[in-house]
Amino acid sequence: MKTEKQQRFQKPQAVATRGSHLGSGLSDGIVKTQTSVTCHEFTCDVPEVQLVYANYFDFDSPGPNPINVKASIEYPIGSGFRYEVFFHGGKREIEIAPGADVESRSIPLNAKAKTKCLVFSCATVPEGGKFPRGQVAYSNRGEGLKNGDIVDSGTPDTQGQYVYHPVAIIGRPKEPTPAVLIVGDSIASGAQDNPQDRGFIPLALGNEIPWIRISKGNESVYGFAGAACRFRMRLAKYCTHAIIHSGTNDFVQKNLAQYQNDLIALLQSLSDYGLKNFVCTIPPRTVSKTDMSPVNPAFALNGDVMKANAWLLSNPRPDLIAGIFDTSRVLRNPERLAEWDPVVLGGDGIHPGSAGHTRMAAQIDKSMIQI
Structure with a gap:
């Protein structure tokens, strides 16, 4: 059992499934704002988590333009409650430069092992801009996408497509894992x-x-x-x-x-x-x-x-x-x-x-x- 001090100073690590590189190319250059919903399962008890977002794709090519990202987490699934995700400086939305990645501030989910969450990730690009895509969003996992901002309320209306999502969900597990x-x-x-x-x-x-x-x-x-x-x-x-x-x-x-x-x-x-x-x-x-x-x-x-x-x-x-x-x-x-x-x-x-x-x-x- 780790002491409270050991817990506080251990480095963050992956704590959930389906962290993934954005290896499925770019969006079409027409859609300016899209929210994806992806399902992830916690594999350990972890009091706080962070989301890691990125703006690069495929064989480590920088995105062609900056993207703005806004996010929330529904936990537990079915509760209807979404934790707002904040970034550096307390911002709800963060700009990610081509080739960069960012960690969110800690989100106090107090997540338990073998429970699932839904991550709502909204990517916004300038006119004619594109955002990278990775995993496929399937409706049977509660996933999907919508062209618009549904981070804080709303539901997806499309599924079965490559979407933008966090490249990692990290935290400090209660027990070594x-x-x-x-x-x-x-x-x-x-x-x-x-x-x-x-x-x-x-x-x-x-x-x-x-x-x-x-x-x-x-x-x-x-x-x-x-x-x-x-x-x-x-x-x-x-x-x-x-x-x-x-x-x-x-x-x-x-x-x-x-x-x-x-x-x-x-x-x-x-x-x-x-x-x-x-x-x-x-x-x-x-x-x-x-x-x-x-x-x-x-x-x-x-x-x-x-x-x-x-x-x-x-x-x-x-x-x-x-x-x-x-x-x-x-x-x-x-x-x-x-x-x-x-x-x-x-x-x-x-x-x-x-x-x-x-x-x-x-x-x-x-x-x-x-x-």
Whole structure:
């Protein structure tokens, strides 16, 4: 049990689900004001929370213009009461410059573990301006959007679209709890799962471990460096652990030695933030769902991808790798290891479907992710 002083001075960390990089492009340049409603679940008891908002998108491109943000939180869901969110200087609305992010002031929710909240996020841009978008808002989670300001009253009228939302919900948990940074590619981002913005890592973590996802479609280990992660890496400070799923895009262009060097550089960078790293093995990649030929020699039987997985499973750098999750093993055809098990494959030769994400989630050992 932490003392009151320890609680007060510990650094804020992720305390809820569905913190996420704004990785789904920009709005249409026509809508000037839009409020999104997103659902998040608290994974621990936390007396106060803060929202983190940002103005960058995709592979860490600054937004094309400043955006103004106003927000509230409905907690508990169904109460009808919305906590006003204030920013620096007691402002209800804050301007966020291109490439910047901001933390709100603390909001005294006294949130309890395994309860949910709705966050109302209103983004306003100048004439012809655009705002970044990330998660999909689904009505079955109480989510949605409306072109207008409904932060303090009103309801959404549209759903199923990419929306603007907080990149993190942070606070100081009453008891020590881990928080996971999800790093990697489209599979880590939930591609072809159902719902498509879930994915195997959030499925595995459930409502027990909070997370922030900074993965992106087409991401590679070598691509997640320098300017391409200059903004997303700021979110690492809100986490204690990282789970990395990458490699399938690396071996389209790179060889084994290059992948090994690039992965070690990535792990070192995350470790420098104080994170304990877990790495997932690399899945098959075939020409299509119906043509199970490996997309190139690296993905063939005993090719560079299988050699990379053997290297990972040996844990070559225990100083940088806390553990390996062998997620690719449950995706492969046991009789033809370079191919997918047809049961788990999605709509192409690159991504697992929902059955594959479910199998992969079972390979994540949550007992290893501890403070």
